[in-house]
Amino acid sequence: MLHALYLVGIAAFAASGVLAAYRANMDPFGGLVLAFAAAVSGGTLRDTILNRDPVWTHDWVLLTLIICVGVGTIIYLRFWQLPHKSLLVVDAVGLSVVTVIGARAGIEAGVTPLAVIILAVLTGVTGEVIRDVLCGEFPPLLLREDVYAIAALAGACCYLALHHLGVGATPAAAVSAGVVFALRMGAVYLGVHLPRPQQLGKRGGDTG
Numbered sequence: 001m002l003h004a005l006y007l008v009g010i011a012a013f014a015a016s017g018v019l020a021a022y023r024a025n026m027d028p029f030g031g032l033v034l035a036f037a038a039a040v041s042g043g044t045l046r047d048t049i050l051n052r053d054p055v056w057t058h059d060w061v062l063l064t065l066i067i068c069v070g071v072g073t074i075i076y077l078r079f080w081q082l083p084h085k086s087l088l089v090v091d092a093v094g095l096s097v098v099t100v101i102g103a104r105a106g107i108e109a110g111v112t113p114l115a116v117i118i119l120a121v122l123t124g125v126t127g128e129v130i131r132d133v134l135c136g137e138f139p140p141l142l143l144r145e146d147v148y149a150i151a152a153l154a155g156a157c158c159y160l161a162l163h164h165l166g167v168g169a170t171p172a173a174a175v176s177a178g179v180v181f182a183l184r185m186g187a188v189y190l191g192v193h194l195p196r197p198q199q200l201g202k203r204g205g206d207t208g
Contacts (some may be wrong), residue, residue, distance in 0.1 A: 005173055007065055009097025012090050013127050014039040014066045018073040019087040024135040028074050034131050035070035038094070042126035046102050046119050050109050088188050091128060092151075096180035099124030099152040100173045103159040113160055120156035124180075125149050147187035155180035 017034035026034070040062075044054040056062045102123025106116035125148065132138070159176035167175075186192065 005097055005177070006101045007062070009094050009101060010039045010062060011065055011069045012094035013042075013098065014069040015073045016087055016091040016094055016128075017131050018070050018077070019082065019090060020131050020135050020137075022077050022082060023087065024137075026135075031074050032067070032070045034134055035066055035073075037134060038127040038131040039066045040127070041130040042098055042102065042123040045126050046105060046123045049119065049122075050105065050111075085188065089185065092181050092184040092188070094127070095124045095148070095152060095184060096155060096177040098127070099155045099180055100159050100177045103156045103176070104169065104173065107160070107163055116160055117153065117156045120159070121149055121152045124152040124155075147183060147192055151180045151183035151187070154183055 014035040017036070017038035018031040020038070021031035021034045024030075040054065040056045043056065047054045099120050103116055103120035105123070106119040111119065128148070155176045158179045159172055162172035162175060163169075
């Protein structure tokens with residue numbers, strides 16, 4: 001079940017890579033490059049930290065899925081208009097699922113609870129950072145005021161807590177992924193942003 005959930009997250013990030021390439025006016029090859037970069041970067045970093053081979057290097061299903069989703073998204077965009085906020089929605093799906101898978105990988109590797117949370121967040125956000133940098137979008141979404149890494153952090157903490165409470169892997173993954181998705185999309189549709197340092201300074205000056 002968790003592997004199927006992981007494939008959903010990889011597919012979502014692959015689609016987000018193509019959508020980002022489309023918005024950046026890249027050609028289809030650029031779309032496929034971003035599909036791979038967005039889909040495998042987080043897992044590659046996580047597995048490298050855990051001193052093991054990245055999953056995609058020996059999982060042909062994963063690579064085939066990325067290619068199929070990438071090509072399918074390119075064909076879709078060739079004939080139909082890009083739905084409003086589609087990139088944000090698809091990206092939120094990928095973030096929610098991949099973050100939980102990162103937390104699970106850390107637990108299975110026997111690392112400390114803090115390391116589990118760090119690995120989960122890195123797994124969730126790295127693909128987005130690489131994708132945005134390749135698109136020439138700087139700073140990436142992660143480094144702006146949007147609720148992104150905070151959502152991944154909340155989901156990682158939720159999964160770790162449910163694991164220690166003895167909740168099964170699948171229910172814990174579903175609940176934690178739901179937390180990440182709800183926080184991310186809630187911030188998008190409600191216009192919630194983290195305050196910038198300049199804004200905090202102005203508020204402090206006003207109260208003084």
